Amino acid sequence: MSEHPVLPPESTDNESVAARLAREAKRQVAQGNLKKKKLVYLELNGCSGNIISLLNGSNPDFEYMITSMVDLLYSNSLMAAEGEQAVQRLFDLAAGDEEFILAVEGAVALKNNGMYHLVGKIGDRPVTGLEMAELLGKKATHVISVGACSVDGGPSAARPNLSQSVGLQGVLDRHIIKLPGCPVNPDWFLGTLAHLLMFGEPKLDDMNRPLMFYSTLIHDRCPRRPFFDQGIFAEKLGEPYCLFKVGCRGPVTRTDCPTRKWNDHVNWPIGASTCIGCAQFGFPDRMAPFISYDTTKE
Amino acid sequence: MADMVTIQRQMDLTFAEINYLIRLMYATEDEHTKNLTLNQMWNKIAHLQFLNQLLVAASFQQGQAAIPLQNSPQTMLPDSTNAPTANNQMEFTREQLAQFTGMNGQPAYVAVNGVVYDVTNNAAWSVATHFGLSAGRDLTQEFASCHTGQQWILDTLVPVGRLIA
Numbered sequence: 394m395s396e397h398p399v400l401p402p403e404s405t406d407n408e409s410v411a412a413r414l415a416r417e418a419k420r421q422v423a424q425g426n427l428k429k430k431k432l433v434y435l436e437l438n439g440c441s442g443n444i445i446s447l448l449n450g451s452n453p454d455f456e457y458m459i460t461s462m463v464d465l466l467y468s469n470s471l472m473a474a475e476g477e478q479a480v481q482r483l484f485d486l487a488a489g490d491e492e493f494i495l496a497v498e499g500a501v502a503l504k505n506n507g508m509y510h511l512v513g514k515i516g517d518r519p520v521t522g523l524e525m526a527e528l529l530g531k532k533a534t535h536v537i538s539v540g541a542c543s544v545d546g547g548p549s550a551a552r553p554n555l556s557q558s559v560g561l562q563g564v565l566d567r568h569i570i571k572l573p574g575c576p577v578n579p580d581w582f583l584g585t586l587a588h589l590l591m592f593g594e595p596k597l598d599d600m601n602r603p604l605m606f607y608s609t610l611i612h613d614r615c616p617r618r619p620f621f622d623q624g625i626f627a628e629k630l631g632e633p634y635c636l637f638k639v640g641c642r643g644p645v646t647r648t649d650c651p652t653r654k655w656n657d658h659v660n661w662p663i664g665a666s667t668c669i670g671c672a673q674f675g676f677p678d679r680m681a682p683f684i685s686y687d688t689t690k691e
Numbered sequence: 692m693a694d695m696v697t698i699q700r701q702m703d704l705t706f707a708e709i710n711y712l713i714r715l716m717y718a719t720e721d722e723h724t725k726n727l728t729l730n731q732m733w734n735k736i737a738h739l740q741f742l743n744q745l746l747v748a749a750s751f752q753q754g755q756a757a758i759p760l761q762n763s764p765q766t767m768l769p770d771s772t773n774a775p776t777a778n779n780q781m782e783f784t785r786e787q788l789a790q791f792t793g794m795n796g797q798p799a800y801v802a803v804n805g806v807v808y809d810v811t812n813n814a815a816w817s818v819a820t821h822f823g824l825s826a827g828r829d830l831t832q833e834f835a836s837c838h839t840g841q842q843w844i845l846d847t848l849v850p851v852g853r854l855i856a
């Protein structure tokens with residue numbers, strides 16, 4: 394038993410665990426027990442979906458939360474600095490001996506030596522995502538891959554993969570905490586970061602995903618599961634039965650979506666349609682088809 | 692479709708059984724009985740959940756066709772009315788196997804190490820696809836590369852015959 398057991402009526406479900414972790418980290422920082430660490434949030438080849446998803450987090454909102462836990466040194470979407478000034482900051486970090494945590498969303502485009510994805514320019518020289526991923530990746534104290542593209546290429550690396558994108562691990566030979574999902578849930582990122590700040594790295598599975606968010610097989614906690622067990626399947630979307638026959642990837646995907654849900658915990662994909670396996674390695678190509686009406690008997 | 696009264700009677704019954712199991716849990720000291728009781732309770736609650744879902748579905752159902760009650764996929768045996776699945780010793784050539792893609796209402800079969808398995812209702816094979824692989828093929832190599840040493844996976848599948856040549 395821990396020193397401070399969490400007693401009822403405090404909720405012990407996993408969404409409250411994430412919220413508690415983040416709040417506690419913020420409190421510790423405010424009280425001066427925890428020194429603020431520095432965070433670089435780098436957006437590489439992708440759709441910026443993860444940062445949008447993170448900004449969708451609320452109570453408290455993401456920007457407030459993240460800046461009270463860490464010093465956000467760099468974030469394409471959130472910082473005020475721009476242009477050369479911003480890029481220079483990254484080079485300073487790479488050259489200096491400041492400690493920082495690196496979070497990366499998006500894949501690394503390899504084609505033409507990285508020219509398919511630029512993060513900025515120094516003078517006339519284009520600075521590629523590839524260059525930055527390697528430079529900062531080597532230097533950071535911890536690296537977190539945020540979202541499908543960063544974890545293993547994701548949609549950026551989907552066929553025909555014109556930019557020859559790969560996941561961050563493809564260019565970095567070091568330990569990386571992986572948070573798959575397309576996009577990542579704000580709680581998964583904030584919870585992992587808070588844990589990292591207060592207690593060090595959270596427990597990971599053999600694919601380096603934090604167990605506290607990625608250990609539940611969706612199919613095991615799905616509210617439609619009784620219908621699966623009885624062999625009652627929906628033939629089209631909108632029917633309230635198990636979606637196995639129209640293409641549900643819940644049985645091969647591990648996240649806490651069924652209990653955490655999305656958009657402020659209001660609903661989730663299986664609430665309306667199939668799970669497309671966005672948090673499984675190999676998404677999207679290996680999770681296709683997302684939906685099919687031309688399907689098996691019974 | 693099961694009528695509301697039947698569902699409700701079943702629910703009442705299940706509640707009574709759960710109450711009984713809870714009392715048993717209090718009374719017993721024996722670890723083994725405790726675990727067994729817990730397990731039964733789990734089953735009862737799952738059943739309750741199903742009945743509840745059935746009620747929800749019943750309201751959705753109004754004006755629609757009956758719920759297609761089928762065999763449970765977990766206990767599903769090969770369909771004995773369907774010629775190729777009639778016995779486990781059915782022989783398949785690669786061409787024959789290729790017809791069982793799971794599309795157009797066909798069952799989904801795959802071969803591993805010379806044995807043909809039915810994955811039609813296997814949870815990991817939604818719409819007869821599994822991590823980009825489709826049914827109707829010999830997947831011996833793919834199985835070996837992803838599930839090395841996981842023979843148990845094959846043991847959970849329903850064999851329907853052998854692959855010849």
Ligand code: SF4
Pocket residue numbers: 611612613615616617618619621634635636637641642643644663668
């Ligand atoms: S809807 Fe998907 S996750 Fe839910 S029981 Fe059916 S197959 Fe499993």
Ligand code: SF4
Pocket residue numbers: 574575611646648650661662663667668669670671672673
């Ligand atoms: S339910 Fe499936 S598709 Fe939906 S967010 Fe979770 S993992 Fe992604």
